[in-house]
Amino acid sequence: MTMAKRILIVDDDPAQRRILEETVKRFGFDTRSTHSGEQAVEILEGPDRGSISLVLLDLVMPGMGGMGVLERMKGQAGAPIIVLTANGSVDAAIAAIRLGAVDFVIKPASPERLEVTIQSALKIEALSDEITRIKKKSEGTLTFDDLIIRGEGMQRVIGLGKRAASSTIPVLIEGESGVGKELIARAIQGESERAGRPFVTVNCGAIPENLVESILFGHEKGAFTGAVERRVGKFQEADGGTLFLDEVGELPLEAQVKLLRALQEGEIDPVGAKKPVKVNFRLVSATNRDMIQLVKDGRFREDLYYRLNVFPIWVPPLRNRSEDIADLARHFLARFAAEEGKRLSGFSEDAMKLLMTYDWPGNVRQLENAIFRAVVLADGTTLSVAEFPQIASHVEGFSAEIPPAPAGVEKPAAYTGPALIGAEDTVPQTVEVRPGSGTSALGIPAVTEHGEIRALEDIEADMIRLALGRYRGHMTEVARRLKIGRSTLYRKMQEYGLETRVN
Numbered sequence: 001m002t003m004a005k006r007i008l009i010v011d012d013d014p015a016q017r018r019i020l021e022e023t024v025k026r027f028g029f030d031t032r033s034t035h036s037g038e039q040a041v042e043i044l045e046g047p048d049r050g051s052i053s054l055v056l057l058d059l060v061m062p063g064m065g066g067m068g069v070l071e072r073m074k075g076q077a078g079a080p081i082i083v084l085t086a087n088g089s090v091d092a093a094i095a096a097i098r099l100g101a102v103d104f105v106i107k108p109a110s111p112e113r114l115e116v117t118i119q120s121a122l123k124i125e126a127l128s129d130e131i132t133r134i135k136k137k138s139e140g141t142l143t144f145d146d147l148i149i150r151g152e153g154m155q156r157v158i159g160l161g162k163r164a165a166s167s168t169i170p171v172l173i174e175g176e177s178g179v180g181k182e183l184i185a186r187a188i189q190g191e192s193e194r195a196g197r198p199f200v201t202v203n204c205g206a207i208p209e210n211l212v213e214s215i216l217f218g219h220e221k222g223a224f225t226g227a228v229e230r231r232v233g234k235f236q237e238a239d240g241g242t243l244f245l246d247e248v249g250e251l252p253l254e255a256q257v258k259l260l261r262a263l264q265e266g267e268i269d270p271v272g273a274k275k276p277v278k279v280n281f282r283l284v285s286a287t288n289r290d291m292i293q294l295v296k297d298g299r300f301r302e303d304l305y306y307r308l309n310v311f312p313i314w315v316p317p318l319r320n321r322s323e324d325i326a327d328l329a330r331h332f333l334a335r336f337a338a339e340e341g342k343r344l345s346g347f348s349e350d351a352m353k354l355l356m357t358y359d360w361p362g363n364v365r366q367l368e369n370a371i372f373r374a375v376v377l378a379d380g381t382t383l384s385v386a387e388f389p390q391i392a393s394h395v396e397g398f399s400a401e402i403p404p405a406p407a408g409v410e411k412p413a414a415y416t417g418p419a420l421i422g423a424e425d426t427v428p429q430t431v432e433v434r435p436g437s438g439t440s441a442l443g444i445p446a447v448t449e450h451g452e453i454r455a456l457e458d459i460e461a462d463m464i465r466l467a468l469g470r471y472r473g474h475m476t477e478v479a480r481r482l483k484i485g486r487s488t489l490y491r492k493m494q495e496y497g498l499e500t501r502v503n
Ligand SMILES: Nc1ncnc2c1ncn2[C@@H]1O[C@H](COP(=O)(O)OP(=O)(O)OP(=O)(O)O)[C@@H](O)[C@H]1O
Pocket: 146, 147, 148, 149, 175, 176, 177, 178, 179, 180, 181, 182, 183, 184, 246, 286, 288, 364, 365, 368
């Protein structure tokens, strides 16, 4: 096809560099090498930077180390950077990812691991369409035109979103899980004067209660046991930009008091700080809970609710806007077919009918996942009803051929083939979870081979393994999907000894 992609190798150790060069060349890439962080920056900011498709960056080097390079390149659109880190220094890897590295490889890197990591980083790069969207997302310049929205149902949302974008009043986006609330929040920012400024997301339901305040508002060194360093809170990170509080209804009451003050006074009190800090943020919050009920139950402050809810936007569930389904489905098909390297031209008539008829309780996210599975399962050039067994089993008229997969039963007698794979609401019993294979790891057994319920820990480990495979080891995505913090993910991976199997 086109010219081989070029990978920049940055390592001060000549032997390491040679090994990496040879390995990477064997994968079919061109290489360019350098021995220092300073030179790497020079190349990456120089006139040839366009020729570099990816960077393999050693963290520890004399002079400017890998972290220095990442810091320097942060926020610049450029080749994805994979860091190489010494065995065991997972903390360094986390820090590197925070600074914008797309992934990390633990040294000595096995060629297989290296190749998977490189390929998946490049695959993402290659999906140009999707990439512009992602870039726009990370640059904070995604607009409403980038959303797949066809029907009338969402026109109101867009109208409101555009109006909200022209001011800085707090917006509350309400809607079921998976309807696209975060995307809309990003579009509001992207169409506002704050486009390109930081867009900081906090999932209020996913952070442990005792850390909420320190994560949101930051803390001073020594503010509490374990606060060994000063930490800048999310409010300050979002300074000049937008703070997106997802699942805002989950915010503990003490944090609610502080949030109210931040909104009223425009300043925050980092934990243990002597003086308040002025902050300039635009707040967009989202919830899939009934906030009024939370207020009634005394779990959410009424005064704060009215502050957040100045400009409410309700996003209708997908079942109320089936006119969007076809476009969304085609969009996801194109994306996953490219990712999986499959030639798929579209949907059979019946399959499309099925997708249009189903009521999508998990909304756009469920549609996205269903299409991903279908693309993985597909043999032909179009997606047919057979590729959506779970959806079909829920829709009358389509369910005949596919036996519903009963949950919680021991060894199913006659499950054959795809009907089980990718069960959504049911738990398949016998599908093997193969780490790393991603495409085949689509189910998790609920009972042991002796018919006993399995330990939660084991299921959790399988779940993480499955997610690692499904998202090909992309930690950010894995953590996001599992709705846990990245550090929790790393800790759990260590606990379950999953590290070596991530590939
Ligand atoms: N209109 C759209 N066009 C393209 N993709 C969409 C659209 N709406 C949603 N998606 C995709 O669907 C998925 C779910 O969207 P998003 O995360 O914004 O939902 P959410 O409502 O914030 O979910 P939750 O409440 O669970 O956090 C994402 O992968 C998003 O990119």
